[in-house]
Amino acid sequence: MTIDLGRGLVLRNPVMTASGTFGYGEEYTDFVDLAQLGGIIVKGTTLNPRQGNPYPRMAETPSGMLNCVGLQNKGVPYFINTIYPRIKDFDTNVLLNLSGSTLEDYVRGAEMINTLDKIPAIELNVSCPNVKQGGMAFGVTCAGITQVVSEVRKVYHKHLMVKLSPNVTNIAEIALAAEAAGADSVSLINTLMGMAIDAERRQPKLSMVTGGLSGACVKPVALRMVWQVAKAVKIPVVGLGGISNATDAVEFMLAGASAIEIGTANFIDPAISAKVADGMRDYCERHGFQKVSELIGALEG
Amino acid sequence: MKQIADFTLVGKECYGTSVLLRLRDEQPLPEIVPGQFVQVRVDDSPSTYLRRPISIHDVDVANHEISLLVQMVGEGTRHLGAANVGDQLNLVLPLGNGYTLPTKGERVLLVGGGIGIAPLYYLAKTMALKGVKPTFLLGGKKAADLVRVDAYSSIGETLITTEDGSLGEKGMVTMHSVWQQRQFDKIYVCGPKRMMMAVADIARANNVWCEVSLEHMMACGLGACLCCVEDTVEGNLCVCKEGPVFNTRRLKW
Ligand SMILES: Cc1cc2nc3c(=O)[nH]c(=O)nc-3n(C[C@H](O)[C@H](O)[C@H](O)COP(=O)(O)OP(=O)(O)OC[C@H]3O[C@@H](n4cnc5c(N)ncnc54)[C@H](O)[C@@H]3O)c2cc1C
Ligand SMILES: Cc1cc2nc3c(=O)[nH]c(=O)nc-3n(C[C@H](O)[C@H](O)[C@H](O)COP(=O)(O)O)c2cc1C
Ligand code: FES
Numbered sequence: 017m018t019i020d021l022g023r024g025l026v027l028r029n030p031v032m033t034a035s036g037t038f039g040y041g042e043e044y045t046d047f048v049d050l051a052q053l054g055g056i057i058v059k060g061t062t063l064n065p066r067q068g069n070p071y072p073r074m075a076e077t078p079s080g081m082l083n084c085v086g087l088q089n090k091g092v093p094y095f096i097n098t099i100y101p102r103i104k105d106f107d108t109n110v111l112l113n114l115s116g117s118t119l120e121d122y123v124r125g126a127e128m129i130n131t132l133d134k135i136p137a138i139e140l141n142v143s144c145p146n147v148k149q150g151g152m153a154f155g156v157t158c159a160g161i162t163q164v165v166s167e168v169r170k171v172y173h174k175h176l177m178v179k180l181s182p183n184v185t186n187i188a189e190i191a192l193a194a195e196a197a198g199a200d201s202v203s204l205i206n207t208l209m210g211m212a213i214d215a216e217r218r219q220p221k222l223s224m225v226t227g228g229l230s231g232a233c234v235k236p237v238a239l240r241m242v243w244q245v246a247k248a249v250k251i252p253v254v255g256l257g258g259i260s261n262a263t264d265a266v267e268f269m270l271a272g273a274s275a276i277e278i279g280t281a282n283f284i285d286p287a288i289s290a291k292v293a294d295g296m297r298d299y300c301e302r303h304g305f306q307k308v309s310e311l312i313g314a315l316e317g
Numbered sequence: 318m319k320q321i322a323d324f325t326l327v328g329k330e331c332y333g334t335s336v337l338l339r340l341r342d343e344q345p346l347p348e349i350v351p352g353q354f355v356q357v358r359v360d361d362s363p364s365t366y367l368r369r370p371i372s373i374h375d376v377d378v379a380n381h382e383i384s385l386l387v388q389m390v391g392e393g394t395r396h397l398g399a400a401n402v403g404d405q406l407n408l409v410l411p412l413g414n415g416y417t418l419p420t421k422g423e424r425v426l427l428v429g430g431g432i433g434i435a436p437l438y439y440l441a442k443t444m445a446l447k448g449v450k451p452t453f454l455l456g457g458k459k460a461a462d463l464v465r466v467d468a469y470s471s472i473g474e475t476l477i478t479t480e481d482g483s484l485g486e487k488g489m490v491t492m493h494s495v496w497q498q499r500q501f502d503k504i505y506v507c508g509p510k511r512m513m514m515a516v517a518d519i520a521r522a523n524n525v526w527c528e529v530s531l532e533h534m535m536a537c538g539l540g541a542c543l544c545c546v547e548d549t550v551e552g553n554l555c556v557c558k559e560g561p562v563f564n565t566r567r568l569k570w
Pocket of ligand 1: 354365369370371372373386387388389390391392393394395432435436531532533534535561
């Protein structure tokens with residue numbers, strides 16, 4: 017079931033948990049033996065602490081949810097001093113999801129994370145608004161992504177996974193820019209921008225009016241984007257967006273993903289990640305695949 | 318330890334728009350303290366994708382049973398209300414931190430508004446076992462909103478207010494004459510936020526210890542997603558993990 021994503025990031029199986037949906041892993045240890053997972057990607061972390069957005073931060077939508085949590089976290093130094101010692105010996109890959117609103121924050125954060133022995137990779141979240149560029153995210157233009165990935169690449173020497181925003185017109189172009197700037201892999205999709213209104217009260221349901229859509233409802237969009245990106249780039253692609261069971265996970269692999277992440281589904285069944293790993297193993301046995309890596313891009317016709 | 322388990326509905330009582338569900342697990346229950354809640358999966362509809370948080374109303378350790386008192390306000394709770402004896406419900410439990418129990422000899426008031434009375438039942442039962450006899454102050458819009466009053470009365474003195482005066486004193490819980498007549502050492506509250514804020518004001522004005530149980534919208538219920546935060550004196554805290562019970566000193570209201 018092993019998957020090698022390159023530059024030292026080897027997963028015991030293709031299943032990881034998505035940032036912001038699995039806490040620091042500690043919240044789920046009553047439900048999942050982390051040793052059954054390929055990796056966990058911890059909460060989005062920024063150089064400096066962030067309070068996040070006001071409540072309400074969540075609205076349920078058909079087969080999905082919107083969130084505007086706003087990257088609430090205690091900052092990279094707090095992570096290093098307080099959280100890292102608690103989670104570094106988990107028997108799985110622990111990846112840090114790094115975010116920032118200025119180039120300097122990304123670079124400084126990556127430098128500090130580079131010193132942590134037990135963090136084999138950063139997942140770079142480029143969907144956060146860049147305050148210096150008037151709030152536009154780095155991840156929505158090729159120029160923006162080239163800049164942030166190449167600067168982080170200079171200081172970060174382990175596996176650099178770049179998490180792509182789906183809120184773009186041509187995701188393959190963005191992925192190619194990330195690859196050219198030195199990314200070891202790309203993961204996609206982050207949440208889709210959405211909105212929900214309470215008609216009775218004539219008010220938005222979220223404090224920030226708009227938020228990110230996730231859950232089962234985004235799967236067809238995510239699958240299409242993974243397929244487009246996998247055809248375009250040579251580096252491994254990590255697929256996510258609405259994966260709720262092993263069949264969904266297999267579909268992403270067939271579309272070209274080398275590994276997958278499970279997000280919102282963790283809220284519905286806190287044990288789902290381990291179940292998906294088991295289910296993928298069953299699928300391989302049932303269809304006569306010796307290795308799970310044989311599924312990558314094996315879409316026929 | 319938290320767990321996911323399929324419970325079987327073994328008993329159901331209907332009270333207008335509310336329903337009492339008695340649920341049994343094959344396995345012994347984990348340790349549950351008053352004020353904790355469960356996350357219930359409501360199957361079969363795209364509009365009930367996320368679990369629904371519901372307080373633990375009662376616990377019967379010997380029979381591996383818990384009870385939930387659910388008010389039907391939307392699709393998810395209506396689905397729960399339509400469940401039949403013999404149906405299975407998938408629960409994640411026990412979640413959150415419970416109320417701080419009083420010590421013997423303390424005078425205790427339990428204030429509940431609407432369906433917020435649900436967690437106070439198990440709280441009162443647990444106190445009674447420790448030799449503390451609580452007083453309930455329960456409020457609703459009308460008499461029909463107050464369910465299981467007999468059950469509450471069997472544990473402690475039960476005072477009632479209704480906004481239309483159809484049962485007990487007329488008005489809100491904060492207007493009840495008991496506030497003028499008696500003093501309490503500990504006040505426990507669960508109900509609509511505005512009511513809890515009003516009770517917290519009284520408690521603060523009289524320098525009385527007070528714990529409230531918040532009902533924020535939740536996704537994970539485990540402290541992982543940070544959707545359910547309350548802006549407290551310690552910053553944004555997850556109601557599901559740091560709460561749902563908070564001492565009013567920690568809150569900004
Ligand atoms: C810790 C906790 C304990 C709770 N205990 C109980 C209980 O013991 N009995 C009980 O009947 N209810 C309880 N609730 C409230 C219950 O979770 C909601 O009523 C339920 O989720 C609504 O789901 P629905 O699908 O029926 O309604 P929806 O269709 O989702 O919504 C209907 C209405 O309910 C409101 N609502 C939705 N979710 C919540 C929520 N989490 N809290 C408050 N209002 C909400 C919506 O804004 C809307 O106005 C508790 C909530 C929390 C957070
Ligand atoms: C509550 C919540 C918080 C999230 N926080 C982050 C985050 O901090 N960083 C990040 O890159 N993605 C974050 N995401 C996005 C998820 O990691 C994932 O990309 C997205 O939810 C799509 O996958 P899913 O449909 O399986 O959930 C968050 C998603 C949710 C629902
Ligand atoms: S509901 Fe997810 S942190 Fe509270």
